[in-house]
Amino acid sequence: xxxxxxxxxxxxxxxxxxxxxxxxxxxxxxxxxxxxxxxxxxxxxxxxxxxxxxxxxxxxxxxxxxxxxxxxxxxxxxxxxxxxxxxxxxxxxxxxxxxxxxxxxxxxxxxxxxxxxxxxxxxxxxxxxxxxxxxxxxxxxxxxxxxxxxxxxxxx
Numbered sequence: 001x002x003x004x005x006x007x008x009x010x011x012x013x014x015x016x017x018x019x020x021x022x023x024x025x026x027x028x029x030x031x032x033x034x035x036x037x038x039x040x041x042x043x044x045x046x047x048x049x050x051x052x053x054x055x056x057x058x059x060x061x062x063x064x065x066x067x068x069x070x071x072x073x074x075x076x077x078x079x080x081x082x083x084x085x086x087x088x089x090x091x092x093x094x095x096x097x098x099x100x101x102x103x104x105x106x107x108x109x110x111x112x113x114x115x116x117x118x119x120x121x122x123x124x125x126x127x128x129x130x131x132x133x134x135x136x137x138x139x140x141x142x143x144x145x146x147x148x149x150x151x152x153x154x155x156x
Contacts, residue, residue, distance in 0.1 A: 010043060015062040017084040017091075018074060023047050025077050026057035032073045032152045033066075040064050052080060073106055073152055075099045079134065099127050099134060107136060108151040111143040123153075 021029055026046045030036055041062040050056035065085065066074075074081050075097035085093040105122040116123045116138070124139035134147040 010060075011089055012041075012043075012060050012062045012086055013089055015040075015060065015064050015086050016066060017086060018059040018061075018078075019056070019082045019084060020050065020052060020080045021057040021059065021078045022053060022080075023055040023057050026059070028077050029057075029059065029074060032077060032154050033070055034154055035059070035061065038064070069106060071095075071097055072100055072103060076103075076107065076134070076147070076150060076152055099129070102126055103136065106153055107145070108153060109138045109141060109143060110145050110149060110151065111138065111141045114138060114141040114143065116140060 018029065023046050026044060030044070035042055038061075042059065044057065044059045046057040047055050048058060066083065071083065074083075076099065079097065079099055081097045083093075083095045083097065084091045085095065103123075103125045105124075107123060107125060109116050109123055109125075111117070115121050121140070125136040125145075126139065128135050128137070132146065136145045136150065137143070138145075
């Protein structure tokens with residue numbers, strides 16, 4: 001018996017598909033990328049079957065290509081995500097997101113006494129993976145923050 005693969009979300013001509021977003025993180029990704037405020041066409045699906053994640057979400061954005069800071073924002077929330085760059089309905093690049101070793105200006109420090117919360121200083125963190133997940137360490141006050149508590153600065 002032959003099974004046909006059917007697209008659950010329609011194809012786009014040019015743009016970016018963010019695949020392998022954990023199902024519960026879909027709206028967080030939309031928020032941190034400022035996608036709800038854009039004037040581009042966007043389609044998303046959630047709770048889709050995934051061999052890697054079990055259940056996943058996907059976002060397709062027409063005529064939108066992401067800068068490095070936005071890719072890093074995605075990596076913080078969905079470290080297994082893959083960006084598919086689409087041109088003329090064809091995937092021209094599959095790019096896994098990578099958590100950088102240092103992050104600048106993308107996350108707030110949770111230490112209320114940190115200089116970044118009182119002065120116009122861009123935040124700076126080093127990253128490391130632990131058995132419990134991603135941990136960020138503030139360059140200025142050395143406060144460590146786990147992935148579940150990150151306060152990502154949205155792209156508005």
